Amino acid sequence: MAVTGLILIAFLLVHMFGNLKMFIGPEAFNHYAEWLKGESEDGGILYPLVPKGWFIWIFRVVLLAAVVLHMYSAATLWKRALAANPSTYAAKRKLAQTYSARTMRWGGIILAGLLIFHLAQFTVHAALVAGPYGGSPYAMVIGEFGIWWMVIVYAIWMLAVCMHIRHGFWSAFATLGANTSATARAVLNGCAWAVALLLYIGFMIMPVAVLFGWIH
């Protein structure tokens, strides 16, 4: 749970960095997309350590494995919690749990559902709302985020993702043994907030800029 979660957070940070290339311009963004897929002139990322076009597939397999293992661990924990909780309290006062901690399971399912739409939209191109984009990833992103409600959908989705990370980040480090004192807990929680906020701002600034026509 912890290890796969941290792998996915690391991926999100890289993904966010890539998205911000939209601000540099079409050449930079499109080259980055080709470079990742091994379609650029220099042979792409990690060429010639791996043959052209292999990196993206290795990367996808690792990510998929992380997602599947993360969901498997979550399902196991959920199943055990349900088995251990045969009856519920008539009255239950919540003392320590945060909203993010309480919504990890259902929140996780909801954000996984939106992940499928996201992949269908930007990776497989089967759910492009703005229609064909003419082969330029830059134009595709401009087209999709030019739709106001699409930006709202992503704003809500990213809120769910970042809330998941707010509890997930600190919780992963606690599971790995880093919660060594009350101070360590406060530091980990602070870091979790920082990562969640960074990801939210970093991911949402580009769609908002597209919507308002700051990049076009």
Added chain:
Amino acid sequence: MVTYQVRDVSPDMSFLEMLDLLNEDLTVKGEEPVAFDHDCREGICGMCGVVINGTAHGRGDSPVPTTTCQLHMRSFEDGATIDVEPWRAGPFPVIKDLAVDRSAFDRIIQAGGFISANTGAAPDAHAAPVGKLKADRAFDAATCIGCGACVAACPNSSAMLFTAAKITHLAMLPQGQPERFLRVKSMLAQHDEEGFGGCTNIGECAEVCPKQIPFDTISQLNRDLISSLFKKDGK
């Protein structure tokens, strides 16, 4: 849920004395008294424990956790309706009314929460120096009375705080070292075997613990568990 009216409750009564009063009244009326566990009534044995108004052991508006026996009726408003429930967790089957069977805790301790070697009589002071910070940490963890409030409060019904308290207590002391990494595996295996849920670091347990076992003991358990993967004596 059954509603009882208890009259003549003094603010100085403990919660258990209020239940005694109720039971005396019920006995006089020829009704079955309400079963609940209790023993020392000094907050040190871990026998008592019920969920009061949704909080394990209850504590009114106070931020400080306590045991049910050390909770006094002055914490409640006169004439208030108080919700009293037993610990609710699969591995703690209800015996009757408010009394639950917590022998799952005993079996977790039996799985490794002890020192096998007979160390004889008390050693000379300073013969085996223990650092002040480690001694304090061991002592803090050792104050666990095994009441089960952590399980009662946990949304996952996990007994991780209880297990981690014993792991931390023994892991900080020289006597605990020889079996340290075998212990964490055995105790955790028994914890899972009993049907307790897994820890998802929510933190409700430490909020209700009457002995204020630190939440970070759970990270100590995880540390030892990870270390045990790389130790020969972890089997």
